[in-house]
Amino acid sequence: MIRSLATALGPASAAPLRRLLALLAAAAAAQGTAYALLVPLIQNLLGDRPAAALPWLAWFAAATAGYAALTWWAQNLAFGLGQDVARVLHDRLGEKVIGLPLGWFTPARTGELSRLASQSVLQLMNVPAHLLRPVVTATVTPLVVASVLLVVEPRLGAAVAVAAPLLALTLWWSNRAVASADAARHHVMDDAAARIVEFAKSQPLLRAYGRTAREHRLLDDALTAQGRADRALLHRVVPGLVAFGFAVRALLGTVLLLGVHLALGGDLDAATLVAVLVLAVRFTEPLATAAELGASLRMAAGNLAGVNRVLDAATLPEPVRPQRPETTEVVFDDVRFGYDDRPVLRGVGFTLPEKSMTALVGPSGAGKTTVARLLARFWDVQAGAVRIGGVDVRDIAGADLSARVSFVFQDVYLFDGTLADNIRLGRPDATDDEVREAAGRAGLDDVLAALPAGLRTPVGEGGTALSGGQRQRVSIARALLKRAPIVVLDEATASLDPEADAAVQTAVAALARRATLLVIAHRLQTVRAADQILVLSDGRISERGTHADLADGAGLYASFWRERAEAEGWRLVGG
Template sequence: MTADESDTAGGAGHPDGQTGGRKGGQADGVQLLPVALRLLALMRRRRGLLWLSVLCGTLAAILSLSPYLAIAYVLVNAVSASADWSAILLAGLAGMAGVLAEKLLFGLSTYLSHRVAFATQRDLRYELAGKLARVPLGFTDSRSKGEIRNTMVDEIEVLEDGMAHLVPEVSAAVIAPLITLAVMLLIDWQLAVLMILPMAVGMWMMGRMMKDAEEPTRDYLEIQSRMATTSAEMADGIATVRAFNQDEQASHRAGRIFAQMRDLSNEWLERAIIPGTAAQVLLTSHLMLLGSAGLIMTAAGWVDLGVFAAFLAVAYGFGDLFAAIQGISHRLFRQHELLERLDMLRDVPELSRGTKAPALADASITFEEVGFAYGAREVLSSVSFHLPEGRCLALVGPSGSGKTTVARLIGRFQDADKGTIRIGGQDVRELDPEELHRHLAYVFQDVFLFDGTVADNIRLGRAGASMEEVEAAARAARAHEFIESLPEGYETRLGERGLGLSGGERQRISIARAILKDAPVLLLDEATAFADPENEALIQDAVAGLARGRTVIVIAHRLHTIANVDEILVLDEGRIVERGSHADLVAAGGLFASMWDAYESVRSFRHAAGPADHKQTEAAQ
């Protein structure tokens, strides 16, 4: 038995473990064979390598018996009056050759199964990445980055353990011992029963421990997921935590979760240490018991000495069969839990994929009695408007009034619960999402930059764009000058989320993406949100050039930036409460007028404060 198997058997039922199942584990009928078949099904795309691994593992298992059979042959013939020493020598050499061949075949089986497992891991991660691109954004918004990362990285990594080791270890730990058991029964069934009996008792004890461990296993995996989430939050929010001198509070929050993990593990250890040790002794001491009892039986004349010696030699090949099976069971129970968690992500409903070609009559946008809710919270209610092609519409309103949701629904990041959204006369749900997004360009308030070069980040707008096209887009976005000043210009790697660039610089790269995409519909979510006063004019100029000739929807907080749009919709609690031009809405004296008065008061205070407080007041807006 391998060291890994021994450790697993000794820690049977530990919550980290290697047991249990979301719906009751063994107690509720979780069978190991279906789990093994699920793992094999995941690897079916590479069935050729898989079956070759099975063949090598099976041959290795059979050849692993060669030294024990050779020793048994030697012992039986050595006590014979007509011993054939040349045959004995040949048997010894055959045993050695069998060991060498067994190691080579087992290594080949392991190599092949790992290749299959690694490729399957890659396939699963590609599948889940594609899945996340097709589910509503509400799904990813409602789950932490740590939880999704835990599934895509850590849990798929654990699945590799089952996929890569299942074939060779089942062969080595089960097939060979079962063949050995058959040989031992042929040699002397009484000795075979004597050896198996304590192991069967130990196996029963392990089964009881596995049953008791089902609930702790679920608790353990839940806490493990919370630990991943908390760790990700600590890493992402370290600057905020330090800025508010909350290092100790954040550490205590994480410490409570870590303490729960410790307490759960300690509690289970205290419950499992005595029965686990007893079961381990019964599972691994069969040779000691067999040796003592066999000597007594031999002395009493119940068993021939040569037969007992041969049986003892073969018994070494039996190994710790029950402990090995237990170790494999632990793996499979763990895989069962992870497969269920993986299925939860794979089974998330996707946005329906339209089948119609994007035969858009124009780039107009129409909302017809659109309603949308996040769970029980209604965000939009009976929203209707029509935006002709080439016109500009601004959305304003208090925080949480539904402005960003309107933009998300246009791009089908989520689907409306009620009503219809049309682009160019076509219901967006009837269009293929990829084709739909070819007609849309976005400039989000929160710009995301990938860990790549500046040029690669701009090419997100259009893959395969030439360097000349990238530079032209950057010039139009008023970004070329600061990009050229970077250490390696357009080939400068930005690092995760574009660290080192200011908010305004990141925003101009985002605008360059949109310019490169050259889509007929433009969605702007406060493009100047992070711009300082010196750069706001540059960004506004770039946006003006980008918007020219396009259908534009702009979400605005800085109200002076939308003074000249064609129409303004004022949203409040998910409903359109006012609509019209800037001048008409100010004159009406409603919600927009009060927002405008408040905004103008802040701007007046900014100018009165003078240059020293200029940037601070601008950031406050």
């Protein structure tokens, strides 16, 4: 477990952990030495010359003082390291998450990540702060005591040495039982965490259909499974604790009986018997304490394994010699990509000319959003290449690529802050006037006018204080503020009312004059204004051209255009 913790913390933060272990080992050795000095101290104190015990008392006091000083030093370091564990693990997990491809974030892994970043990290803080000291003490102190016992009374020392493997076997069996139950428990806890998040996010839908928590079967089943896993863990933990506790006490009883037998037979004097019994108690006490912490240690090991799995996950590789594109022309060259065993793009090739607007249309599931995300390198292509200014996106540094591409998604997430905070996410150093200008160009003027605090209005967690259309406009304002030379709008105007849509269309037209613009949209006005239209079907570009080229044809786009035109012509007539 120590090695796993050092791996999770990384080389820079592992040094304080090693220093803490050295201090704890020294403190435990000092404690064992103090216990060992009790033998000559008691022998002389109960012997014919009690005054001879004074030098041993001085040595005992010195060892005890050393133990106290080392323990105080180690515990201060332990508490500080416990705080560092939370900070370092959160930082490392956050940095790792940024580099992971989006394909890694399955619902199960998202639930696991949520548990690891919250519950598991908090539990791992206890490892240096509270768990390491009894573990090290249970290892080092008994070794010192047993070594002294072998010298003072070899027969009793041999009994302890013979029993030690039995104790180790019992502890191994107990930990193994806990490990299997804990692994199963982690799996169901991840599922329960994912279901709870799903249940919270789907409240509007569930309430619209009158579904309550008791009627949400998936959540109920996940929580029930978690309860069963908790009970199974208890059933595994308790027998192991009882068995190890019984073995420790059996060892103490054996030493006691053997010592009394030797004393009654005249082979062991009373003073030595008392000293040996004190040593035997000191030998078993830290072992019993460690046994009680065995389940906590096993759970900590499981949490560490989960953290290290995330930290070991493969990230998108950074280029060894990054290149910087000179232009913003985008080229997809025979791109192939799929999810698991399901191919999505089957040799897609097209060009987005610099400072132009391209509309990408096609049926649902055709891979339009996949195209957009490959452009920003959310995944790496499986064959072919995506190039910006003639440079493969895999050869562009991640930060540079992120600065060049701006996204507006259909599903918008706002952070718990003000409107200005969320818009400024596009460019943190933007001035208030620049934020206000971007908000106006995104059609937020009417929203700001209706809010007493204007841009300083809190949006709530996830933007719950705003409507869906308002959140969408905030997302568009972010992209406008970022001023990236390549902009991707993925159904960005789907939730807008006609007035806001008109304002955004004006902003989109302005973007096309200064940026390379890829628009995934069904709005007729947006598609019609594009410099070129690409039709994606069956994993390939089946049609390309302007609206005038494609609208009068017999292909998929013409059918799409007629359906949209007819739908927009519908009107509700009152009776």
